[in-house]
Amino acid sequence: MHPDYFEGTLQLRNPKEEVIAFIKNQVAGRDDVHIAKEIKTREGIDYFLSSQHFLQNLGKKLQKQFGGTLKVSAKLHTRDSQKSKDLHRVTVYYAPPRFSINDKVNVRGEIITIKSFGKKISGIDKAGRRVMFEEKDVSPAPPGTG
Structure with a gap:
């Protein structure tokens, strides 16, 4: 495979060091995937990866x-005339959240301790009940809460 060959782009915005290390560790663990190019942008880093399936799973x-924001889009790149098949390049946009696990945040006037991330964020309120919410519902917790 040509070293410049890529099937997709990971647009990483405002990355934390642990996120960059996680990505490089995931790629290093695979012989069939490589980073063809790395471009630093004003907002973050763009990685050009050799496997779109790996990229989507990453x-x-x-x-x-x-946690954070994840958006996946595909763009028609070319058409394989021998197989009569459209070939797409995938772009995965990822921006980490403004907070981490065990941070205390204000969700609709209630102080919540973040426990896990997924499509929604999971946390525990002061009464010990599990609460599910989205990043847009969060405002910073006032100092001295906890």
């Missing part, structure tokens, strides 16, 4: 591990 793993 996006899901990032969101499950760290």
Whole structure:
């Protein structure tokens, strides 16, 4: 495989060091995937990866591990005339959340301790009940809460 060959782009925005290390560790663990190019942008880093399936799974793993915003889109790249098949390039956009696990946040006037990330964020309120919410519902917790 040509070293510049890529099937998709991971657009990483405002990355934390642990997110970058996670990505490089995931790629290093695979012989069939490589980073063809890495471009630093004003908002973050773009990684050009050689496998779109790996790229999509990596996006899901990032969101499950760290939470945040994940968007996946595909764009027609070319058409394989021998197989009569459209070939697409995939773009995965990932932006980590503003907070981490065990942070205390204000959700609709209630202080919640974040416990896990997924499509929604899971946390525990002061009464010990589990609460599910989205990142847009969060405002910073006032100082001294906890």
